[in-house]
Amino acid sequence: MILSRRFRTASLGVIVLALSACDGGLTGARGDGAPLNAQIAHPNGTVLQVLSIRSSQDRTLVSARVLNGHRGEFRLRSSDNASFLLTDSGEKLKLMPSSSNPRLAVPTEKMMDADLVFEGRLSSSDRVTLVLNDSGSRDSEYTSSPRFEVALPLDQAGGGAIPETSALSNMAALPASRLAPAAAEGSALGRSGQAASNLQAIEELKSELGAVETDRGTIVSLPGDVTFDFDKATIRADAETTLDRLAELITASGAGEIRIEGHTDARGDDNYNKRLSEQRAEAVKAYLVDKGTDTARLRTIGLGELRPVAPNAKPDGSDDEEGRQRNRRVEVILPKSAG
Amino acid sequence: MLGNRVALASKNLPASRAGWSFIGKMRAERILLPALAMALGACNPSPEPSGDTSSVATNAAVSATATPTGTSSLWNNGRAQALEMQTAHPNGVVLQLTSLQTRATDTIVGVRVINGKDKEIDLNRYNTNRNGFLLLDTGERLYLSPPASNARLTIPAGQTFEGELVFLGRLPPIKSAVLVLNETSSRDNEYASDPGFRIDLPLSGGEAGASR
Numbered sequence: 001m002i003l004s005r006r007f008r009t010a011s012l013g014v015i016v017l018a019l020s021a022c023d024g025g026l027t028g029a030r031g032d033g034a035p036l037n038a039q040i041a042h043p044n045g046t047v048l049q050v051l052s053i054r055s056s057q058d059r060t061l062v063s064a065r066v067l068n069g070h071r072g073e074f075r076l077r078s079s080d081n082a083s084f085l086l087t088d089s090g091e092k093l094k095l096m097p098s099s100s101n102p103r104l105a106v107p108t109e110k111m112m113d114a115d116l117v118f119e120g121r122l123s124s125s126d127r128v129t130l131v132l133n134d135s136g137s138r139d140s141e142y143t144s145s146p147r148f149e150v151a152l153p154l155d156q157a158g159g160g161a162i163p164e165t166s167a168l169s170n171m172a173a174l175p176a177s178r179l180a181p182a183a184a185e186g187s188a189l190g191r192s193g194q195a196a197s198n199l200q201a202i203e204e205l206k207s208e209l210g211a212v213e214t215d216r217g218t219i220v221s222l223p224g225d226v227t228f229d230f231d232k233a234t235i236r237a238d239a240e241t242t243l244d245r246l247a248e249l250i251t252a253s254g255a256g257e258i259r260i261e262g263h264t265d266a267r268g269d270d271n272y273n274k275r276l277s278e279q280r281a282e283a284v285k286a287y288l289v290d291k292g293t294d295t296a297r298l299r300t301i302g303l304g305e306l307r308p309v310a311p312n313a314k315p316d317g318s319d320d321e322e323g324r325q326r327n328r329r330v331e332v333i334l335p336k337s338a339g
Numbered sequence: 340m341l342g343n344r345v346a347l348a349s350k351n352l353p354a355s356r357a358g359w360s361f362i363g364k365m366r367a368e369r370i371l372l373p374a375l376a377m378a379l380g381a382c383n384p385s386p387e388p389s390g391d392t393s394s395v396a397t398n399a400a401v402s403a404t405a406t407p408t409g410t411s412s413l414w415n416n417g418r419a420q421a422l423e424m425q426t427a428h429p430n431g432v433v434l435q436l437t438s439l440q441t442r443a444t445d446t447i448v449g450v451r452v453i454n455g456k457d458k459e460i461d462l463n464r465y466n467t468n469r470n471g472f473l474l475l476d477t478g479e480r481l482y483l484s485p486p487a488s489n490a491r492l493t494i495p496a497g498q499t500f501e502g503e504l505v506f507l508g509r510l511p512p513i514k515s516a517v518l519v520l521n522e523t524s525s526r527d528n529e530y531a532s533d534p535g536f537r538i539d540l541p542l543s544g545g546e547a548g549a550s551r
Contacts, residue, residue, distance in 0.1 A: 037412050039508055043469055045482050047508045049444075067444060069484050069507045109487070111444060141469050175445040176484045179492055179502035182451060207498065 036153075042146040043139050045069035046106075050130065050150050054160055060085060060093060060118040061162045062130055062152070067111040067174060070144065076104035076114065077166075078133045078145035085118045086129040093118040095132075098166045106168065113170040117163055128152050181207040205249040209242065217333045218253075220246055222284065224264070224328030233279035235287055243284070246332060247291035255297075256335030260284050262302040263331065265324035266312035270304060277330075278302025284330050414441045414510040414542060422449070422541070428534040429527050431455035432494075434462075436518070439540065441510035446473060446481055448504045448518060454494040456532075462492035464521045464533035473506045473540075474517040481506040483520075516540045 038050040047067040054061050062085070068074055076095075077083045083095035096117045098104055106112055122128055129151050136145035181204055205211075209220045227239040235243065250258060262277030281300040289295045305312075310323035419440035426434045431454070438449030454460050463471050463485050471483030471492075484505045485492060494500050510516070517537055524535035 039479075039511075041479055041481055041508045043480070043482075045469060045507070047444075047481075049509075065444065067507045069482055174484055174507070175442075175447075175505045176486050177492070177503055177505045178486050179450075179452070179489060179494070179500045182499035182501040 038150045038152075040148050040150065042148065043141045044074065044137075044143050044146050045071070045141070046074050046146055048132070048148045048150070050152065053128075053152050053154070054162065055122045055154075056160065056162045057121055058119075059096075059162045059164070060120065060122050062116040062118070064114040064116060065111065066106050066114050066168075068106045068108055069174060070108060072144055073105045073107050074144045074146060076106070076116070076132050078103065078136060082134050082136070082145070083116075083132045084134070085120075085122070086131055087122065088127050091120070093120040093122070096165050098168065101168060104166060104168060107171070109174045109176075110171050111174050112168045112172070115163060115167045115169070117166045122154055128154055202249065202252050205245055205252065209245055209249060211249070211334075215336075217259075217336045220249070220332045220334070222246075222330045222332065223325075224280070224330065225325060227330060228280055228283070231276070233276065233283045235283055240287075243287050244291065247288050247293055250288065250293050250297075250334065253334055257299055258293075258297050258335070259331075259333040260288075260298060260300045261307075261331045261333065262300070262304075263307060263309075263327055263329050264305050265327040266305045266308065267324060274302050274304035276302070277304050280330050284332065412509070412511060413443070414446075414512050415439075415544075417441060417443075424538065424541075426536055426538055428531070428536065429529040430460070430531045430534050431457075431529070432460055432534050434520075434536055434538075436538065436540075439542075443509055445484070445508065446506045446510040448473075448506070449502075450504055451499065451501045452494050453499045454496060457496050458532055459493050459495050460531075461533045462494070462520050462536075463490065464524055470522045470524075471504070471520045472522075473510070474519055475510070476513050476515045477511070479508075481508040481510070510542075514543055516542055 035052050036050050040048045042048070046069060049065040049067075050062060051065060052063045066076065077097060080097075081094065085093040085095075087093070095104075096119055104114065104116075116130075129149060132148040133145045134147065136147035137143040138147045140146075206218065206220075211218050211220045213219075222239070222242065227236060227242070228234060229236055260281045262279070262281035264273040264277050266273075278300065279302070281302055285295070285298045285300050288298060305327070308323070308327045309329070310326040311320050312324050312327060314320045417440070419438050421438050422436045424436040428434070433453040433455065435451040435453070436448060437451060438447070440447050452462065463483060469480070469482050471485075472480040474480055484507050504518075517539055520536040521533050522535065524533045525531045526535040526537065528534075
């Protein structure tokens with residue numbers, strides 16, 4: 001095979017050089033090779049796009065783009081001899097490794113440009129097949145060494161300088177889907193103009209705050225452990241964003257009395273718990289007033305441990321930490337007409 | 340019971356086809372096309388370059404052709420196409436498709452999902468498997484790239500979500516494709532929390548780089 005390749009190299013070198021000299025006008029999507037247009041989507045979530053090919057005296061370059069939607073990294077060169085260009089005469093031109101990334105591994109959730117350099121020159125009359133991970137799987141969705149096979153035409157393969165080693169570059173985040181609460185409920189509802197926009201804002205805020213519609217009104221529950229410092233009525237700095245959103249919701253929702261109820265778990269003295277719950281409700285009120293809410297609309301009450309939303313103890317009498325955590329909260333109840 | 344009921348209100352929509360027979364055809368093509376491609380490659384060692392031919396297939400031997408640069412290898416020349424399609428699943432979920440566009444690296448389907456069910460639903464049941472994809476008439480599948488923060492594409496009960504479903508890979512100038520979500524799930528179970536959808540996409544007119 002080596003002899004065959006050397007013979008071909010010697011005999012066809014003049015032809016390739018001549019073709020290269022005449023072929024300066026080709027421009028690929030990347031590089032100067034013949035622009036190609038092949039795409040393979042492997043069931044493991046990866047995609048290979050072959051963009052161009054060009055050959056020089058000693059090496060051949062295939063430019064590609066790879067997208068990794070696999071849950072882990074995947075390799076373009078799983079072993080030393082796994083990836084190659086196969087000519088129609090049976091020669092295999094080995095894929096050269098990258099010095100910094102010998103397996104040409106592509107991280108998960110990334111896409112990269114790949115300059116795949118193969119050792120040896122091709123004849124312009126050849127038809128060549130790109131094979132990556134020859135022993136890899138064609139159809140396993142779990143493989144990290146997916147097999148790709150692409151037949152490439154060489155009748156327009158350009159020439160030009162080719163690096164000595166393969167390389168991956170231009171790593172970028174993979175395009176990904178996005179889904180979020182709708183900004184509108186659709187024109188079929190017949191809402192219009194400003195009213196619809198206001199409703200959209202209210203619904204977005206409710207969704208963001210996890211508001212729940214009940215017979216009592218729209219309830220926004222502020223977890224005690226998140227909103228306040230331990231055993232205190234001091235609002236934590238990282239809870240302010242949530243409270244700012246709450247203030248926006250109150251402003252957007254219109255008129256009506258708003259109840260602010262403080263609640264605790266059942267651990268500790270009843271009077272202490274009631275006092276702490278009152279102080280926490282007052283702290284929320286003060287924050288909302290500071291953000292522009294009319295103080296006359298806000299009514300606070302501390303209910304201590306009277307209205308748990310979850311058991312404070314398990315059926316066997318042992319402590320239910322998760323339940324107690326849910327009970328430590330401040331509930332802000334907006335009137336039912338709000339949104 | 341019937342599967343998804345699909346209402347097509349877009350211009351240039353193809354005639355509605357029976358979903359299952361079409362899928363069966365596509366599966367058969369997925370098996371036969373690679374063999375056909377290999378056979379054709381063997382008897383055509385030096386194909387003429389084609390101006391707008393795009394080579395796509397499942398992961399079998401693919402034959403590349405030289406092509407001009409630009410957007411001619413993209414469906415609808417890469418331009419966004421508005422859609423007005425709606426599918427109502429018997430479980431109360433309504434899936435509306437609002438747009439379709441392909442780029443060099445990915446294909447984007449604009450969606451609105453109305454969860455009329457009293458429980459949350461997932462549009463990507465197995466976030467590590469490949470249950471969501473675009474099935475092209477070439478047999479190729481472009482797989483869903485879910486968001487990292489909501490890999491299962493969960494929609495809370497009673498809520499409406501909007502966004503984009505992104506599929507990895509460009510959409511070539513083809514004539515038909517099927518959007519598949521939750522491939523192995525039920526299309527007619529009113530209690531399903533992971534409803535299955537198969538929707539024929541109106542691609543005619545966007546093939547071969549046609550202007551629209």
